[in-house]
Each structure stands twice: as C-alpha cells, then as structure tokens.
Amino acid sequence: MGLDVNITGRQRNYILFIGIYAVLSAILFAVVYLTDIPSSVCDGYFPYADAMANGIFPYTEEVWAYDEWRTWEYPPMAYLFLFIPRMFAPSVAGYQVAFIVMTGLFFILGLWCSERLADRMGHDRLRIMALYSVLMFLMFEFLTDRFDMIPMILTFLALILAMDRKYTWAFVVLAFATTVKLYPAIFFPILAIYMLAKGERMGALKGVAAFIITGLAVLALFYLCGADPLSFTKYHTDRPLEMESVIASLIEFTALLGLTDVSYGFDFGSDNIYGSLPDIFSGLMLPLMAVVLVLLYAHYAYWTLRSGLDKSKLRPDTCLVLTIAMMTFILVSTVFSGQYMVWLIPFVLLLYVIPGKREEKDTMMKLFVIGEVLTQLDFLVNFGFRGEGEAMSALGILILLMRNIMMVVLYLGLTMRLIENDRGKLFRRKARAPE
Structure with missing residues (x-):
C-alpha cells in the first residue's frame, strides 16, 4: 500500500525552488572541487574561519588568505557567518558544503520574505516567489561563493517586518545586517522618516533606539575582547x-x-x-x-x-x-x-x-x-x-x-x-x- 502524502500548493512551491537551488549547489560544488577554479569560500573565507577556530580573534592578527597576508576587511558579524560552517567541518571541502547549506537556509528565508511580500501587496505567491528565485539563480555563484546573500536577506527581512508593523524588530534586524555588511545602514534614516510620516513617533523613537543599542552591543563585545571592530573601515576608505x-x-x-x-x-x-x-x-x-x-x-x-x-x-x-x-x-x-x-x-x-x-x-x-x-x-x-x-x-x-x-x-x-x-x-x- 503506497504512502499517502498530501502536499499543499504552498509546500510544492517551496520544494520546487529549494530543489533547483540544491541541484545548482551540487553542480557548483563539483566544479570547484574537481578543478582549480578560484573560490572565495575555499581561498578566502576558510582561512579566516580556520584562524578563528584556532584561537585568533577577529581584528587582532593578520591571516594568510588568498595567497597573501590579509587584514580583516569585513564588519564584525560577517565573521560569525564565516565561522559557523567551520564549526561543522574542519576540511576545506567540508567547509564549502557547510557554507552552501548555510546560504541555502538564507535562500529559504528569502523565499518566505518574497511570499510574505506577495501576501501583503495582493500578488500571486507563486509568481513573486518564482521571480525572486529566477533573479537569484541568474547570480547563483555569487550566492554560494560569497556571503553577500546573508546581509541582503536580513535587509529583506527587516523590510518585511516594517511592512508588518513590527518596527522595533525591523530596526534590530537592520542593525544586525549592518554589522554583517555596512550598506544596510543607509536605509536607517528612510525607515525612521517613513514611521514619522505615518504618525508613529513613539515607534520611530523605539526603532532608532533599538538600532543604536544593537549596533553598540556588537561593537562593545568586540572591544571587550581586545579587538577594534571598526578597523575594517580604513581598509575600504583607502x-x-x-x-x-x-x-x-x-x-x-x-x-x-x-x-x-x-x-x-x-x-x-x-x-x-x-x-x-x-x-x-x-x-x-x-x-x-x-x-x-x-x-x-x-x-x-x-x-x-x-x-x-x-x-x-x-x-x-x-x-x-x-x-x-x-x-x-x-x-x-x-x-x-x-x-x-x-x-x-x-x-x-x-x-x-x-x-x-x-x-x-x-x-x-x-x-x-x-x-x-x-x-x-x-x-x-x-x-x-x-x-x-x-x-x-x-x-x-x-x-x-x-x-x-x-x-x-x-x-x-x-x-x-x-x-x-x-x-x-x-x-x-x-x-x-x-x-
């Protein structure tokens, strides 16, 4: 007797796009593993993650990455996401697999955000989820061989939270995204003005406070550990x-x-x-x-x-x-x-x-x-x-x-x-x- 499994249309949508993501991920992994093609994950991220696993705290020592001694060029919480895959895999190949799985989870979060966006704006879920997926798949190697998808999805989540009137959480997530990649900070004034225009003065005040407190908490953690988490800014201004x-x-x-x-x-x-x-x-x-x-x-x-x-x-x-x-x-x-x-x-x-x-x-x-x-x-x-x-x-x-x-x-x-x-x-x- 066969197994009777009822799959809803919503579940089918997720299975379809996650399945395509998995197939493309397997192809990319095989290409990198079987060739000597340069990889940011293998050549750059793994050395930083391995250094952290061996007791080097970010911003305290240079790291041998990309075949040279490198400073810590990213905002502080970026290194959290570089380190997470290393917690599960000590080898370069294993690290790449774990990194792909991590970015896949963020892809799924982005699917949910696109679905929620469609619901909020009265559009067809499948259409918007498909559009999101196609735009992502067209840039696929930049999704799984860079960490840029992570702050992008966090920013997307912050915007969805703002649309759902969960303003304080929107500012918290936006601040956290800023500590991963600096650019989400440019949306902070826009969201604050948006809330003021809606007459949400107290909500705007709470959101601004949440943004500042979240950012300062992350910086304080690194300063207490003897690191300068803002030293990366000089790297980019020069x-x-x-x-x-x-x-x-x-x-x-x-x-x-x-x-x-x-x-x-x-x-x-x-x-x-x-x-x-x-x-x-x-x-x-x-x-x-x-x-x-x-x-x-x-x-x-x-x-x-x-x-x-x-x-x-x-x-x-x-x-x-x-x-x-x-x-x-x-x-x-x-x-x-x-x-x-x-x-x-x-x-x-x-x-x-x-x-x-x-x-x-x-x-x-x-x-x-x-x-x-x-x-x-x-x-x-x-x-x-x-x-x-x-x-x-x-x-x-x-x-x-x-x-x-x-x-x-x-x-x-x-x-x-x-x-x-x-x-x-x-x-x-x-x-x-x-x-």
Missing part, C-alpha cells in the same frame, strides 16, 4: 578605483579610445585601475555618494513630512527611495563587484509589487535582468579568461560598460519617476487649495 565601478568603466573606455592612460593592478582583494584620472576619482566618490544620499533623504523627508500628504502614496514612494538609495551606494562608488547585483534583488521585487504602470515595471525588470546577464559575461570574460592585475581586453571593457550603462539608465529612470511622483503631489495639492 581603496583605489576598482575596475568594475561605473566611473572606472568610463575611464577604461576613454583609455580604449586613446584619450587617457590607465594601468591595472591587484590590491585590496580586487582588480583596480591607476592613473591621473582614477587617482582623482577614487578620492571623490565616497564624499559624492554621501552628498547624494543626504540630498535623497532631504527630498524624501520634505515630501513625506509635509502636511496634507496622501498616505496611500507613502509606501510606493518609500520603496522607490529605498531602491534609489541602494543604487546610489552601488553606482556612486569606487567599487561595483558582481555580487552587488544580489543586493538589489529585494528592491526590484518591491518595485514590482507596488502600484504602478505595468509597462514601467516590465521595462525595469528587463533592464535589471540584462544587467545580471551582462554581469555574468563580465565575470566570465574579465575574471575567467584574465589573470589578476592584467589589462582588460576591448571586449571586457565594452561588456562592463554596457552593464554599467544599463544600471545607470535604470537608476536615472527611477529617479525621474520619484521626481514626477512628487511633482504630481504638488500639483494635486495646488488643485485642492482654495481660490
């Missing part, structure tokens, strides 16, 4: 212009045309460009990013905290501002590594489910998918067929330039959409004003 960044791709193209000279080198764990123009822009991008973000916050606060705001427009505008902030951090920067595309996936989903014109949503999705495909081509041409520190080929420069142009077009399109939305609010307010 970085030269990474060759994949938007401004670098423009300079590389001008060099291809013979209009300027650049040289290539490998340092700070990335391929960089050097020369008179790169040296100038490497020092300008971080301050420029800060200025753009402050202007975005000011714009958002001005339009959301004014009296007479149509509350129905608050959530769509907030989703738009969150996405623009994320893209500002990526595009107005000295670095645009391939895994940064993974950071954008929750925000692309947010924009897809909020009210708006279907044509605009489809265009946005096409641009992002093209950006993902070009990122994979960039990874293949500029990293698969090219040695560290070597000059880029003309094909590599053009692929990278096209990827960055696609993302800039998307960025400018979203910015114009935000401006048009706010101009519309102004005109509607004037129309309602008494003569």
Whole structure:
C-alpha cells in the first residue's frame, strides 16, 4: 500500500525552488572541487574561519588568505557567518558544503520574505516567489561563493517586518545586517522618516533606539575582547578605483579610445585601475555618494513630512527611495563587484509589487535582468579568461560598460519617476487649495 502524502500548493512551491537551488549547489560544488577554479569560500573565507577556530580573534592578527597576508576587511558579524560552517567541518571541502547549506537556509528565508511580500501587496505567491528565485539563480555563484546573500536577506527581512508593523524588530534586524555588511545602514534614516510620516513617533523613537543599542552591543563585545571592530573601515576608505565601478568603466573606455592612460593592478582583494584620472576619482566618490544620499533623504523627508500628504502614496514612494538609495551606494562608488547585483534583488521585487504602470515595471525588470546577464559575461570574460592585475581586453571593457550603462539608465529612470511622483503631489495639492 503506497504512502499517502498530501502536499499543499504552498509546500510544492517551496520544494520546487529549494530543489533547483540544491541541484545548482551540487553542480557548483563539483566544479570547484574537481578543478582549480578560484573560490572565495575555499581561498578566502576558510582561512579566516580556520584562524578563528584556532584561537585568533577577529581584528587582532593578520591571516594568510588568498595567497597573501590579509587584514580583516569585513564588519564584525560577517565573521560569525564565516565561522559557523567551520564549526561543522574542519576540511576545506567540508567547509564549502557547510557554507552552501548555510546560504541555502538564507535562500529559504528569502523565499518566505518574497511570499510574505506577495501576501501583503495582493500578488500571486507563486509568481513573486518564482521571480525572486529566477533573479537569484541568474547570480547563483555569487550566492554560494560569497556571503553577500546573508546581509541582503536580513535587509529583506527587516523590510518585511516594517511592512508588518513590527518596527522595533525591523530596526534590530537592520542593525544586525549592518554589522554583517555596512550598506544596510543607509536605509536607517528612510525607515525612521517613513514611521514619522505615518504618525508613529513613539515607534520611530523605539526603532532608532533599538538600532543604536544593537549596533553598540556588537561593537562593545568586540572591544571587550581586545579587538577594534571598526578597523575594517580604513581598509575600504583607502581603496583605489576598482575596475568594475561605473566611473572606472568610463575611464577604461576613454583609455580604449586613446584619450587617457590607465594601468591595472591587484590590491585590496580586487582588480583596480591607476592613473591621473582614477587617482582623482577614487578620492571623490565616497564624499559624492554621501552628498547624494543626504540630498535623497532631504527630498524624501520634505515630501513625506509635509502636511496634507496622501498616505496611500507613502509606501510606493518609500520603496522607490529605498531602491534609489541602494543604487546610489552601488553606482556612486569606487567599487561595483558582481555580487552587488544580489543586493538589489529585494528592491526590484518591491518595485514590482507596488502600484504602478505595468509597462514601467516590465521595462525595469528587463533592464535589471540584462544587467545580471551582462554581469555574468563580465565575470566570465574579465575574471575567467584574465589573470589578476592584467589589462582588460576591448571586449571586457565594452561588456562592463554596457552593464554599467544599463544600471545607470535604470537608476536615472527611477529617479525621474520619484521626481514626477512628487511633482504630481504638488500639483494635486495646488488643485485642492482654495481660490
């Protein structure tokens, strides 16, 4: 007599996407295990995890990783997630398996977040879960051979908690995500302004306090152990212009045309460009990013905290501002590594489910998918067929330039959409004003 197992449609959805993830994971593991292809997990993360397993506390000693002595370049709690797989596997191969399992669990959490997002916004669960999965699978090696999916999913969870009005927990999770990868901190002012605009002043105060306390608690733990958990910031402020960044791709193209000279080198764990123009822009991008973000916050606060705001427009505008902030951090920067595309996936989903014109949503999705495909081509041409520190080929420069142009077009399109939305609010307010 056969076993009668009743599987619901919801369970079937999870089984389908988790099954695909498992198959792709097995393929990736086999490729790394059977070849000498470079792997961040094996060549970089395992040495740090093994050092911690042997009693070296983060930020206290340099570690031999990626065939050189390296400082601790990530925020403090990133090393918790690098260490967890080492707790279950002392060998490199075992560590990679454990790391893949850990990222798989975060993929499942992201599935739940996408399902919850669909429920909250009145969309079909399967459609949004499938969209989430496809966007993730297109960047698959960046999911299982980097830890960037972890802060991305934590940020996604924080946004879902905010939508569920669990504001304090949203800020706690966002703060924890910030101690894994710094970029979630840019959403802190946006969520605080969002709550103030909703009239949740006490909730905003509690959320701000929760964010600060969580962050300070993590830092205090490391300081008490004799480490400096903020030393990683110097590593990133001193970085030269990474060759994949938007401004670098423009300079590389001008060099291809013979209009300027650049040289290539490998340092700070990335391929960089050097020369008179790169040296100038490497020092300008971080301050420029800060200025753009402050202007975005000011714009958002001005339009959301004014009296007479149509509350129905608050959530769509907030989703738009969150996405623009994320893209500002990526595009107005000295670095645009391939895994940064993974950071954008929750925000692309947010924009897809909020009210708006279907044509605009489809265009946005096409641009992002093209950006993902070009990122994979960039990874293949500029990293698969090219040695560290070597000059880029003309094909590599053009692929990278096209990827960055696609993302800039998307960025400018979203910015114009935000401006048009706010101009519309102004005109509607004037129309309602008494003569």
